[in-house]
Amino acid sequence: MDQRIIDLYDDFTHRHLDRRLFLEQVTKLVGSSALAMTMMTALRSDYARAATIPVDDPRLTTQNVSMPGGSTPVKAYVARPKGDAKLPGIIVIHQNRGLNPHIEDVTRRVALEGYVALGVDCMSVLGGTPKNEDQAMKDFTKLTADQAIGELVQAVAYLKSRPDVNGKIGTIGFCWGGGMVNRLAEAAGPDLNAGVAFYGVAPPLDQVSKIKAAMLLNYAGLDERVNGTKPGYEAALKAAHVEYTAYVYPNVNHAFFDDTTERYNADAAKLAWDRAKAFFTQHLKS
Numbered sequence: 001m002d003q004r005i006i007d008l009y010d011d012f013t014h015r016h017l018d019r020r021l022f023l024e025q026v027t028k029l030v031g032s033s034a035l036a037m038t039m040m041t042a043l044r045s046d047y048a049r050a051a052t053i054p055v056d057d058p059r060l061t062t063q064n065v066s067m068p069g070g071s072t073p074v075k076a077y078v079a080r081p082k083g084d085a086k087l088p089g090i091i092v093i094h095q096n097r098g099l100n101p102h103i104e105d106v107t108r109r110v111a112l113e114g115y116v117a118l119g120v121d122c123m124s125v126l127g128g129t130p131k132n133e134d135q136a137m138k139d140f141t142k143l144t145a146d147q148a149i150g151e152l153v154q155a156v157a158y159l160k161s162r163p164d165v166n167g168k169i170g171t172i173g174f175c176w177g178g179g180m181v182n183r184l185a186e187a188a189g190p191d192l193n194a195g196v197a198f199y200g201v202a203p204p205l206d207q208v209s210k211i212k213a214a215m216l217l218n219y220a221g222l223d224e225r226v227n228g229t230k231p232g233y234e235a236a237l238k239a240a241h242v243e244y245t246a247y248v249y250p251n252v253n254h255a256f257f258d259d260t261t262e263r264y265n266a267d268a269a270k271l272a273w274d275r276a277k278a279f280f281t282q283h284l285k286s
Helices: 003-016 019-030 033-043 099-114 133-140 145-161 176-191 204-211 229-238 266-284
Strands: 061-067 074-081 089-095 116-120 167-173 194-196 214-220 245-248
Touching: 003 019, 019 033, 061 099, 061 145, 074 099, 074 145, 089 099, 089 176, 089 266, 099 116, 099 167, 099 176, 116 145, 116 245, 145 167, 145 176, 145 204, 167 176, 167 266, 176 194, 176 204, 176 214, 194 266, 204 229, 214 229, 229 245, 245 266
Parallel strands: 089 116, 089 167, 167 194, 194 214, 214 245
Antiparallel strands: 061 074, 074 116
């Protein structure tokens, strides 16, 4: 697909959310409103492809839970391997579409690696994630970063309080959730042991010194919007002596890990996932 169309879609989903404007811009490029609509459909999430790990996978125990929150309870999806072993906990943070089937699937993937995985619905303060993706993105604009961080700090406390969690806590997030991994690392301080961010914008740089977790940062080579925040973030991490590793995956787009979208890149996704698994093993299981 033409990179210009992918860039327009990124602008649409992360800035203006004006469907008509996006279609007008793409129509100018492709010469047909019908083809523009086809392009938009191709770029949207296809949740029929979301369940790479079956919802009823016999290796896992899953449940929907409600955690204490600031003004309202926080909804979440928990997955863990069957058995009684105490395991590290990992918080999974969604994109700007809320806790959707793809993120629930990622939560199950994390659990199968030997963790109590907690997919947090950061839209809980707004009543929860709508099933319709367009509505979820529109509602998401009402969520503030401070509200979300409050919910995620509660999630850290919730995992630490669970009798099946051994006290070590990590987090992984994508897009908006990648940025929240960076923010949560500041807010949680020593309570968080490891964070893995996928194409997440940098946090406020004057707060980076609060980060105590080891950090793994994954960037998409074609993602100019997010990558523009990388140099300052790395400089701040180095100045604060935070343990971190950063990778840039060449010639792939923002959301390259999301296998429900056109921007998915299988090779980059596998490499980044393998690195994330090794990173969590090092920092949560040793």
